[in-house]
Amino acid sequence: MAALPEPDLAREWLSTMTLIRRFEERAGEMYARAKVGGFLHLSIGEEATIVGSARALREEDYLISTYRSHGHALVRGTPPENVMAELFGRVDGCSGGRGGSMHMFDLSRRFMGGYGIVGGNLPIAAGIALASDYGGSEDVTLCTFGDGASNQGTFGETLNLAALWRLPVVFMVTNNQFGMGTALRRHSAVTDLQRKGESLGVPGMRCDGMDVLDTHAVVAEAVRRVREDRRPVLVEAVTYRFRGHSMADPEQYRSKEEVARWRERDPISLFGRQLIEEGVIDEAEGARIDEDALARVDAAVAFAESSPFPAPESLYDDVYVLDQEARGWYSVRTSDEAAAPDGGGEGAGEPDGSGEDEISEQLTEALAAGEDGGEAPPQGV
């Protein structure tokens, strides 16, 4: 077993994992109360993979993630206020309310985004690493994705290219056992995922993704090798998603017993108990860490509630980077009324409380339909 870090670090890791857990739980509640739209993919159960890996990076290293990325923004230091405001679709969201749950971003903290397309972030990670290499910096890019993404074309293409060009990327496959609702053994011929890079020139490593110390130790070693050898490495973090794929997931593809077995290895309880046993914290401090996380999440919700929705007239902002001499029609505004502040167009104007029932209804329909199934409105990925 990997050694404990310095006490302050250990406390910070536990605090951040706890913050992510409490944030995700609250996000789920806010979704059920229709404060959050679209899809919501929670990382409950996967906190050690997030904190253990991100803490192996330097501040100037890059992190790039998937549509399950609230925790990745938080671990890089994006204030929970701005992550929650993004979920609420408000102007103070970390993507200005344009991205939502699947598209968090924080350039100033070198969190290079959550991406909604499975496997879409791998080539981008290689491009970021190319720019690091091109500029002669030592920066490393950590690219996380799920077990499902290891079947995408971009996985093979990007690992090959990164190995060929000796790009400084740590590819981390967060194996949470399911590609949406399809179990690993049903979606991948090779279930030993760390080996999937071998034929592409990318050596593999594996860590226990329920153990923040092991995750950190293995990813730190991978980051060191990548930084020094300028060659990519693939790390498989073995973990488990305690909640459904998204909020609209009836979880018919796994048993309650299986979930309960994995919950016995809850990464936060595991690490918290270890810190108490080793005398790093006492019970009271453990409770305080949890209370602090809850208080921060309360503040995040209050902040998000009070942040305004983006103004309708901002609809066309940032489609293009325009300078003052720009000529010609960049966008065709098909209906000026739709963008008018007083809300002439359908769906424009200030959302009100009446939306709540509507979204609860969406959720119910999706649950009833079964996420993989069918034709009901917002479900699936």
Next chain:
Amino acid sequence: MAEMRYREALNSALREELLRDERVMLMGEDIGVFGGAFKVTDGLLEEFGERRVRDTPISENTIVGVGVGAAMTGLRPVVELMTINFALLAFDQIVNHAAHIHYMFGGQVKVPLVVRMPQGAGHQLGPTHSHCLEALFAHVPGLLVAVPATAADAKGLLKTAIRDENPVIFIEHESLYGVRGEVPDTPPGGTGEGEHLVDFGLARVAREGSDVTIVGVSRMAITAERAAETLAAEHGVQAEVIDPRTLRPLDLDTILASVAKTNHCVIVEEGWPHGGVGANLAALVAEQAFDELDAPVQRVTGADVPMPYSKPLEDIAYPHRPQVVHAALASLNRIRGGA
């Protein structure tokens, strides 16, 4: 002015931008050792080295995605795809990523990426190497789309594309690579005053006329000019030929001003008719200049089929001069029926 081939004009644009800006780098299949499938990048590997001119594996979606990531973090990548049909393998990175990243991340990051590719029929390459798909890209907000028809525009637009802060789909035409044209000289020192740049969103009036407006897209700007010569010589019709040069941004004002003068409009494109560039332009002209029109807008388009291999079939599957002449005369009610 110097006379050079379209491909040489592109090559000189790339070379000048590589010299001007250290952040500019090229990636693509066979662009280095091989010199480019159409020799556009010939000699650049030798001059600039493997750091800046990179041969890639055959992995279109990933090559474009690498360009996206590199552009987000400070480089100015120019990615070459061997044909526009291969760009379909990269549609995820082009549409879901390159086009949307600036918007979906609230304007925090830019994607100054150029993706170059040739399109077009005429070399019997059949249904997977011959299409004109500019409409697919022009459809997407967030992308800029350039369709140069002359050597001078190829050079001037490519240099502008590389300097633009937005992702640019730069669509060359396979049949134009060997065509010669006058290109303004490069000033001493390569860049700066007197340098040949062509603004996006500024149409080229290839020929002035007062009787009918013919808008020609990509190679069809050349076909339209030839048709205008026939119209003048054989029918006494003075056609005004407009080459939009970029489809996003679109210089609709120049087209509308011409239609206000001629009251007749013909749109010529090599791509498919359904949802094509011509359909879009016709809609815009009808919306913005309905009262100026004395006749319905005429469209001349590629046939609504996958491009066939056999020469006689390929020849009739994309527009030539006679169809454009016919459409112009039909618009002027000089003959019956449309194209």
